[in-house]
Amino acid sequence: MFIIEERATPHPHELGMGAEIDRMVERLGDLAAMIARDRPIAEIVKETLGDISELFGIGELIIEITAEDVKPNLHWATYGIPAARAKAIVDNLSHEFIDDEMLSLVLSEKYRVSKNAYYVPSEEWLELTRSDPFMDHPSYYQHPENVKTPRGSADSWHEADSYKFTVRDNNGEMVGVLEASYPGTGKLLLKETLEQIELFVEMIAIAVGRERSHVALAKKRAEPSHKTELLEDVLKIASSVVSERDVRKLSEMVLTSVSSLFGFARVELIVYDESEGVFKWRALFGHSPRAESEVQHKSIPVDVVFEDLAEGRKIGKFAYFTRAEQRTSRQMAYEADLDENPIPATARKKDEMRKGDYLAFPLRDSASRVVGVLYPSNPLDGRVPDMATIETIEIFTSLAEVALENARLNADREQALRLGGQKTEQLSRILDMATGIMYIRDLDQMLDTILKTLARLLGIRRMVIGVKHAGEDVYKIEALYGFSAKAAEEIKKITYPIYQVDSIVDARPETRGDLYSRWWEKLGRITYYSPAEGVKAISKEEMAYYPDPDLIRMPRTGKGRWHEIDYMDTIVVDKMGTPIAYLELLKPRDDRIPDSDTIEIIEIFASLAGIAIENARMLQDHIESRQDAELYTDVLSHDIKNFNQAILGYLELLKSKMDTPDKVAVIDKIAEQVMNTSWLASNVRTMSRVTFDDVELVRTDLGGVLSDCIRSVSQYYPGRRIVVNHTIERNTYFILADELVRELFTNIFTNAVKYDSHEPLEIDVTIEPVYAEDRKRWRVAISDRGMGVTDDLKPIIFDRFSKAPKKKGSGMGLHIVKTLSHRYGGKVWIEDRVQGDCSMGAVFKVELPSA
Structure with a gap:
């Protein structure tokens, strides 16, 4: 909010005159230039209000920007109103002293006097507010004692008169309201004057539209990074959720996670009871204790639930949206806290999600049967989630499906033990x-x-x-x-x-x-x-x-x-x-x-x-x-889901049967899968950081990095005998890099171990200076004795989308090597360890500029 107390010197001339028209056109041109130069919206609105006051002799102006995406930058502005009164007016309006219903009434056809201008005579305003005296506040007036004084003449201005101008975008949606009071002439404004003021109001509309475009662009640019961070949070919580074996605790964790991650005040979960052929309430979040107690004894017929999953309500791949007014009386009979969800009578705003609306995410078992439904509602921002959020909730729902299925099967597995x-x-x-x-x-x-x-x-x-x-x-x-x-x-x-x-x-x-x-x-x-x-x-x-x-x-x-x-x-x-x-x-x-x-x-x-x-x-x-971002999301969600389904689903079973070498071997395989899952998540995170993070390179000890990676690879594969031959020294070779440089060499060492079945496994590491284009560079060579790389694959082995056969895992490791090498101004390539015979192993060579 900004307040301008001083008033421009008003010139309430007849603007029909040539010189005054020229002044108005000149001011409109100045405003258009400000918009074209992307001046801040607050500066444009301030200039516009000053122009209206000066050109048309308007004593007081107040504007509210109602567009939600612009409000953080500018919500309220006043012109010509003393600071104390302006603050009191805005405080009153912010607490809905004039509610949406009253605003809709005064902006109706009854009071329209031009295209976007409305005039409410004092006599009618006082009648409208008679039933609610709090709606009319003394701070609105220069002289509150004159409010009930009769109008002097038919065309004279009265203390309680007001003009309102709607600010509308290209689609006709209202994005603001300007109120003008106290014309300097003491007379009501002519229609011609109102239409001329509307030209300036349209400049504000253009500025708001421009601001909305900037906000949308900034949001779009931030979405990939935000989505990656949100997905990380989802996976962190999901790892706890999927490991929980108690169904009730698991249900509560799912609801709490959906609320905290995605900003819903209420979340509900129902599950299908096969023995009775109905859905039953499993858990509630954000409801009263009374509602939680009552739903324990309620069941919901299948056809009632499937009304929420009708094709016409689908808004995502597995997401459905039901508006409050779409609920049937039969559906409402089975809701929790029905009396707290009345259907509002006011008009629905764009993308609004109000009380009584709800989303539905079906939970399916391995045979694709709907065995439960997750119902988030009452979003904290009052809006339907965007598609990126819907997709992330769907990923979380998929993980919850696995968790609930595992928890449900846990009892069956315990019985199977017998x-x-x-x-x-x-x-x-x-x-x-x-x-x-x-x-x-x-x-x-x-x-x-x-x-x-x-x-x-x-x-x-x-x-x-x-x-x-x-x-x-x-x-x-x-x-x-x-x-x-x-x-x-x-x-x-x-x-x-x-x-x-x-x-x-x-x-x-x-x-x-x-x-x-x-x-x-x-x-x-x-x-x-x-x-x-x-x-x-x-x-x-x-x-x-x-x-x-x-x-x-x-x-x-x-x-x-x-x-x-x-x-x-x-x-x-x-x-x-x-x-x-x-x-x-x-x-x-x-x-x-x-x-x-x-x-x-x-x-x-x-x-x-x-x-x-x-x-x-x-x-x-x-x-x-x-599509890079989608690939990371899908690989993460599917691999993590599958690893957990395969590993965690039987962990307790195998622990209780660890009495033979065969079963110990199974446990070893589980441990290996857990390591692979961690490695995959690490690589995805690395790719995310490479893609979205700013590059900040510092002088880095290359010898120290290699020494750390050599030690790490032996720790990562405790079951393998790994011998690394090298004479690498610390504090001798320096490059410009960041902390991700360890991922570059760790992926090469890991690749060498994966594709070499020899025991012991032997790796050679050398480093030497080379010179290119009058600049010193360090060339690191890492040689293995594995299966090697054929000549036709050498040019494409580092491409994430290559056709290289026999890749283990997601195939991102070597792509990360190439990406990070380029990030540091270097390059990477593969040669045969024994020239002309690729089957004798490969040599990965990385060349990086010296620092």
Whole structure:
């Protein structure tokens, strides 16, 4: 707020005269020039108010800027009003002595006298405020004692008269209100004068629009950094959330985290109760104790909840928004603290989120069923979150899904411990499998691993995995187990129309069939069995599935026995419940139709296959889109989610069974995954800092950095015997760098360890001065004896989007090496340790300017 007490010398001349018109045009030109030069909005408004006062003889002016994004820079300004009165007026208005309803009334057509000008005669103003004497305050007037004095003549100014001018943007939205009082002539203003004042009001509107553009641009520039920082906070809290095993404590942690991270005064969580077929309140945040007590005994029908998840209310990938006025009476009957959420009668502002509105984020299980809903409401800023915030809440919701699923399954796992050694062994194998496939890597390799593990675990003799190729409208066989090389080659040539496979999950019995089978029988949540008796025909190409054709003509040997042309498909679905693949069993171990326990295990592996396929496809999408910030977010959210699901979900189980070397080995694998998760998060953070932080380079001891990295890599891999040959000295070689220089060399050393299976593992490090362009540089060479890098990969191995095979992890490490080398004015490249033979290991050379 600024206050200008002194008044300009008013010249209430007839502006119709040529000289006065010239003065007005000149002042408008000066204001336009100020706007063009991007002068501060407060300075522009101050100049405009002075011009209006001087040109039109207006004694007092007060303006309120109502645009929320401009308010921090300028909210109120007064001109010609003594400081004490101006402060009292603004204090009164800020406490809504004139509320929105009254403002809407005085800015109605009834009082409009020109395009954006409104005149409220004193007689009507006093009548409007009669019912609420606090709405009219003595500070509004120069002479409060004259307020109730009769008007002198029809065209004379009265103490309680007022003119209001609306400031509107290009879309007609009101962004401010200017009030003009006490014309110097003592007369009411002519319409011509009002229209001329409106020209100056429009200059304020242009200045406000310009200011809004600057605010929006600054906000847009700050968004990537803010989003990265917010995501870090989300992951920090999520790590605590996902490790919590008690469902009630976990629920409270989720609600508290959503409130603190995203600024919601209230958050609610409901979960689905399978035994009763209804949703029940699990936890409330920000409600009264009475409401928390009452909802413990309430349940919500499924159809009522799904009204909140209607397609028309969708505002994000997994986010839905319900306005207060959209709530049905049936929905309101099941709400908590309904009496505290009346539907407001005032007009809704743009992006406003008011009491009674709420967001809904569905929580889904591994089969994509909605098992809960998170309801944030009452945002502290009163606005619907922007899309970046919505996306971050969705990431947090995904992590909460894993946490709640793990907590829910914890009781089941404890019960599984009592079922005996066989069940424990199965679960241990599942964990072993899960921790091995959670990296984003070659999809074919992951699917083959899934089939081989299933074969070892359940003794299945033949099976395949078919993957949907939506662009070609077919499913293709991508992985096989138990077939000869020739048969596998023939099977991979077979494709199946998408509609044929997808129709298997159709809930109607009369349509559950396809060209090859008359009917299917559902045996599990996502598993369907086609008996030989229902098979219509076997094509010539499909005979490759059956190594012993004579068995096809044999009858079934008994009830519950498997026939040669029986097959069982477990449908793999994505997060939205859409089929994306199928795991087909063609020959079980004991020639019996699988029981429920076996089917449950197969379905777990099918879910893991779904994660593998979605991860691989997501990475491919990011490679094609090349959107850096989105890549960091997706890699972090998916890898962290998968690591925690695979590791934390079985940690307690394996701890209680640590009585054999095999189980100790599993624990070692878990520890390795935790380290990999930390390493991945570190690399993502490094990329974020490289991308968004300012570069501030200082003189740095390169020898000290290398010595620290050599010591760190040995500590990071305690199970490996690592020998580093070097004669590096401290305080001898100096460069210009920042603290991230350690990440550059740590990634090279880590790469050397990852790709070298020798024991002991040997690394050579040398440093020498070189000269280029009359400048001294330090060349560091780090040699390993690993698998090496072929010539065709050397130019692209440092690119984050390279096609280099056999990458372990997210593939960001070497990209960080290249990025940081360039950051310090240097370069990096790869040579063969033994010239001409890449298989003997690689030499990473980094060249950095001396300081």
